[in-house]
Amino acid sequence: MRQLSTLSGGLLLALGLSGCGTDCGLEPEPCESRQLTISSLEAEYGCTNTRYLNTEPTGAALIVRTQAEFDQRVSGACHPQIDFTKYDLVVGQQQQLGGAASSSVTYDYQLACPANERVLRVVLKMGVTNDLGSRSYHALVPKLAPTETVRVIVEVTQ
Template identity: 55%
Template sequence: MKSVLTLLGGLLLTLAMSSCATREGEVENLQPCQSGPVAVTSLDKEYGCTSSRWINLSAGPAPVIIRSQAQFDQQATGECHPQIDFAKYDLVIGQQLQMNGGASASATYDYQLNCSDASRVLRVLLKPGVTLDLRTYTYHALVPKLGPAETVKVEVQVLPQ
């Protein structure tokens, strides 16, 4: 009976020790999910782009999530075309058509995480510029790297002029 208990104790100890080990590439100190705002950055801030509002998207104006450099190279053209750190970020990008004052328009972003349903929402608030030209404005945010199946809902609001 003592040998059975010793064997069981050894198995439990082995199981407990092996379940604590991390596999290569995994994060060791996982943080619990916290709902609320999440910081985002931009191509302008991270890569010094000065013309990111003029990026052309082959997919059209609807927002897309670009998850790799190859996908970025294939779907986006324009003067702003850096080598993005896609191990750290995903690029959420879309276009607002017929944006008054496209050259002087501006965007602000609010990115929220909701842990209860694992949803992510990027709210884009566009402020038209002072000129009367009708241009396409490209909005974008570099968000923390998403999982392969994770998505971001994009809500765009254009303020009155």
């Protein structure tokens, strides 16, 4: 009986060691463009007015990955403790020539192929007021890998 156990163990070990050293002829999974889910500071943390979040004037959206970075780089009326194990925050500001105070924003977050990149499309619809200024936008995206990025496209419409 002991010889049978030794023989069985030896066969299993030999099979394990002789496995494929490469991908064994398997094709990589094809990239499929698809809609990705996002959330917001309003939905997750009860914030009421995020149109005036302030970020460093970098001219580009930021990906905030930690609470310390959020505390340092973003200010405004709502400043929650974000669950950065679950989300990363994509945040930015857009200058508007009019209607900033009454503007609205919509988001579309997708995995775009064949580049296999995440794209956040932000559509700012100008409001009816005559004010000049900037309008903040943000999205809580599912946690990204440390080197993963999001391409942000901002469109301002009438």
